Amino acid sequence: MKIYGLTGSIGMGKSAVAAMFAREGVPVFDADAEVHHLQGPGGALLPAIEARFPGTTGPKGVDRAKLGAAVFGHPHERKALEAIVHPAVRDARSRFLRRHRSRKFVLLDIPLLFETGGQKRLAGVIVVSAPAWKQRKRVLARPGMTVAKFRQILHLQTPDAEKRRRADHLIQTGTTFAETRAQVRRLVACLGRKTGR
Helix, strand or coil, rough: EEEEECCCCCCCCCCHHHHHHHHCCCCEEEEEHHHHHHCCCCCCCHHHHHHHCCEEECCCCCCCHHHHHHHHHCCHHHHHHHHHHHHHHEEEEHHHHHHHCCCEEEEECCCCCCCCCCCHHEEEEEEEEECCHHHHHHHHHCCCCHHHHHHHHHHHHCCCHHHHHHCCCEECCCCCHHHHHHHHHHHHHHHHHHHCC
């Protein structure tokens, strides 16, 4: 089985592209969705997060606004949260890979792939990208988003130009939905041929 990484900066359309791959029958491990599950109601990580960041969890799981306020802009606190979250996500990813070990290839949807050095263990990296103006428009339309917060997030992420330079495959989402889907289908066929799917 070959493992490919799917990544892209905030607002680039990565989640939509991941869903397109899944609709084409490609198993996709969504790291963000796993984090939401682990931090949601009854989530396995709630006790550890509450112990380290008191008052940030409740019956509905993690209070994202409170936890965000505790770690955003505080590298030491962010590292403490990552030390809780990352091992659990790695365990979930291992279970996903075992479950799909008979498949020719799978995708790992990892937003901070380059930032964490995760690309080293992969057969290739697929980067989702869009023009900067479209990215900005998408992100600033999100509830609670501000220009300052958007800039701060971008500062923490590898620049899009660098991601595109390091990509093995590129999916452009600055076009129509149909064209993006066509790009995904072409890539699924291409990767299938490479792996003998």
